[in-house]
Amino acid sequence: xxxxxxxxxxxxxxxxxxxxxxxxxxxxxxxxxxxxxxxxxxxxxxxxxxxxxxxxxxxxxxxxxxxxxxxxxxxxxxxxxxxxxxxxxxxxxxxxxxxxxxxxxxxxxxxxxxxxxxxxxxxxxxxxxxxxxxxxxxxxxxxxxxxxxxxxxxxxxxxxxxxxxxxxxxxxxxxxxxxxxxxxxxxxxxxxxxxxxxxxxxxxxxxxxxxxxxxxxxxxxxxxxxxxxxxxxxxxxxxxxxxxxxxxxxxxxxxxxxxxxxxxxxxxxxxxxxxxxxxxxxxxxxxxxxxxxxxxxxxxxxxxxxxxxxxxxxx
Ligand code: BMA
Numbered sequence: 346x347x348x349x350x351x352x353x354x355x356x357x358x359x360x361x362x363x364x365x366x367x368x369x370x371x372x373x374x375x376x377x378x379x380x381x382x383x384x385x386x387x388x389x390x391x392x393x394x395x396x397x398x399x400x401x402x403x404x405x406x407x408x409x410x411x412x413x414x415x416x417x418x419x420x421x422x423x424x425x426x427x428x429x430x431x432x433x434x435x436x437x438x439x440x441x442x443x444x445x446x447x448x449x450x451x452x453x454x455x456x457x458x459x460x461x462x463x464x465x466x467x468x469x470x471x472x473x474x475x476x477x478x479x480x481x482x483x484x485x486x487x488x489x490x491x492x493x494x495x496x497x498x499x500x501x502x503x504x505x506x507x508x509x510x511x512x513x514x515x516x517x518x519x520x521x522x523x524x525x526x527x528x529x530x531x532x533x534x535x536x537x538x539x540x541x542x543x544x545x546x547x548x549x550x551x552x553x554x555x556x557x558x559x560x561x562x563x564x565x566x567x568x569x570x571x572x573x574x575x576x577x578x579x580x581x582x583x584x585x586x587x588x589x590x591x592x593x594x595x596x597x598x599x600x601x602x603x604x605x606x607x608x609x610x611x612x613x614x615x616x617x618x619x620x621x622x623x624x625x626x627x628x629x630x631x632x633x634x635x636x637x638x639x640x641x642x643x644x645x646x647x648x649x650x651x652x653x654x655x656x657x658x659x660x
Pocket of ligand 1: 377438439573609612614631634
């Protein structure tokens, strides 16, 4: 028997795919990018720390999903207009992109003296971008919107902070992208497990035959700090608040030198994955909050991992 499992996510041999040297304006990091395919081209909206420690969002484009060129100007910087300006003064972070009805909804973390909340911006062409709404109070992060409505409502996964329970993944609904409610907990970290400290949604969910694939991050606290890994879960196709299965094992952990060492060591953090017609996906992740990396996986392999060796979603 082999001493290790075949990797589910195969790393691109040219990793890291994007670093601060590729950015034509001054930034210190390039990480945690949302990703989507738009008119045959791959788009990444990536986060960068500036030298003052606050973050902005840039745009990179690619023909093949691996070799990216960065636009000359940032894509999303803190808004000057209210009500957004007050809540974005410390920066905008960790964007996710959801293709919906011919537009792209971008959810991002908005940081300010009042905490962290989630904003939505939208674009149809990645040239113009406009703010839509601030959809949570403090403290929420990691919102992904399902790329389909359910009984006429938008559905999101998110991760509120709480001092009482470990930070879990929740689901909420909205008729209009402004008002959200009917919230329920969906997945909780599992005690003494690779994701025991906290979990949060990662990539925008991907529709598969067996359910919505949710690639999420899970964190384990060690004597040397936290380790961020990626895991996978399946949500019911008709009712995404219903979790069909959570894979017991992670699908990716920090291993390459630029994932193990950097601005924050031992981090792989996913904000986007792009499904392809041949049954594979390209998964994108930030390495050590410093660079962007990519890999490929067969969707069926991740789904099988969820179904063949699950752990309870709420334990
Ligand atoms: C999380 C977020 C992410 C970051 C990760 C590791 O709490 O801030 O943006 O990648 O920590 O530092």
